Amino acid sequence: MxxxxxxxxxxxxxxxxxxxxxxxxxxxxxxxxxxxxxxxxxxxxxxxxxxxxxxxEVLFAQILQQLFERSRESPELAYRADRPLRQQLLDLVQQKLQLLHDEAFIDLVRVAVAAVIPSPERAQQIFKRVGDKEEGLTVWIRAAAADGRLKTDDPQFASMLLQGMIKGFAFWPQITLGHPILSADERERVAHTATDMFLAHFAAR
CATH class of the missing domain: 1.10.10.60 (Homeodomain-like)
Structure with a gap:
């Protein structure tokens, strides 16, 4: 680091x-x-x-804390009514994929999962922190829906669906199965496909 x-x-x-x-x-x-x-x-x-x-345990928790703090250094991408919807969402998805393109982060979360240190309660705290960064996406979806450009009355649910698509390729296979982190081409493919699938359902007509 x-x-x-x-x-x-x-x-x-x-x-x-x-x-x-x-x-x-x-x-x-x-x-x-x-x-x-x-x-x-x-x-x-x-x-x-x-x-x-x-x-x-305290030392390991401090290392994870610093990784989480480093992930928060990326600026939040706020919703803008004057920008194309797809490009905004694509930027958000690409930012999330870039945050997951961190070998140190993936390695240490994998260590935490394997050890479940020192209890399931601690593991839950770890994954809650992983999810904290996702709030920015929920805020963006809520703003786009309020502007009439997305159709959803549950922005958190919509955010979780999109996060599930992203993590299904760029987080859980690396954590649980030891898969390598995605290449640049793979990240682009996931980003564009997840964005288009999300908008196909939630974009207002």
């Missing part, structure tokens, strides 16, 4: 721990990764690791 170089020694050590932990979790999985192994990889003492992160 690319992070700005911290100025203070304490911050540099924390960043080194996060980088080392991310690499270890991605390579070895949650169970096989130990705080000793992370400390050795980061070039710090185990005490230093525990000073920053009281447990392996």
């Amino acid at each position: 690319n992070r700005p170089a911290p100025a203070r020694l304490t911050d540099r050590k924390r960043a080194a721990i996060l980088d080392a932990a991310e690499a270890e979790f991605r390579q070895a999985g949650y169970e096989a990764t130990s705080m000793d192994r992370i400390a050795a990889s980061a070039g710090v003492s185990k005490r230093t690791v525990y000073n920053h992160f009281p447990s392996k």
Whole structure:
């Protein structure tokens, strides 16, 4: 994960721990990764690791949190009445596919699913965060419907349908079956097809 170089020694050590932990979790999985192994990889003492992160679970959660925050750096694409509807929706779908085109994110979510750390409740929290970014699409659909360009009285349901098409190709096969992330051509095919299928049903005539 690319992070700005911290100025203070304490911050540099924390960043080194996060980088080392991310690499270890991605390579070895949650169970096989130990705080000793992370400390050795980061070039710090185990005490230093525990000073920053009281447990392996907290450290792993922090790495996931940073990935989620990085995904939110993409600007929300607001609905515009003066732009063609299809191009706006295509831009939104392509943005979502680009966010899922992150090997570190896919690897670490796969690790989280395999470990279900440390309980089903934690897994539910993880996937809720994955879904948080989807609210922007719901807002866009609601605005387009209010403008009379989409026909739906349930924007969240419509958003979930579109998200299901996207994740059926670009998220769940990678998480559960170990499929590679989509190529640029595959992302384009999914984006255009999902957009057209969605509009074929929801676009106002």
